[in-house]
Amino acid sequence: MIIDKIIGNTSTISLEGRTTDLLLLEWFETTKRIQRKHTQQGMEIAIRFLKEGQRLRIGDILYMDDARAVVVDIIPSDAIVVSPRSLPEMGSVCYEIGNKHLPMFIQDDQVLLPFEEPIYRWLLAAGYQTEKTHTKLTNLLNANVQPHAHGNSGGSSLFSKIMSLAAKER
Secondary structure (H helix, E strand, C coil): CEECCCCEECCCCCCCCCEEEEEEECHHHCCCCEEEEECCCCCEEEEECCCCCCCCCCCEEEEECCCEEEEEEECCEEEEEECCCCHHHHHHHHHHHHHCCCCCEEECCEEEEECCHHHHHHHHHCCCCEEEEEECCCCECCCCCCCCCCCCCCCCCHHHHHHHHHHHCC
């Protein structure tokens, strides 16, 4: 079965009276435009999204008839959880992680990223409140990276702008 659009989400559409057939995805598969997978009940699904930037989320309904609905779920994975102690620290950790061009997730006022031992050690050494956990990475930040320079470019950096905004909100 070829899927080219998302029908809706279980948060807004009732599946009462239908069997739920889960399509299990790794966090990094949620942004792939073209892929072929099997649901838990063995249905072959070919996803072919034409638009850039389409992303699958937990609860997305890809197929539905009177008897069954194919619904997306995310497989838990090892993750680094950073719990910032203040808004400026949130800005700082997001800047540092973003500057390394790593995928970042924001869930329950925490910053999560896929586990990598060197990054975990670096965050601990930098003094951030950090732990390793096994969880679903669900809320990927949509990072529209703008061109920037590393070093003294003569203007204010993105980091200094974030810190200024955070200081104003106190």
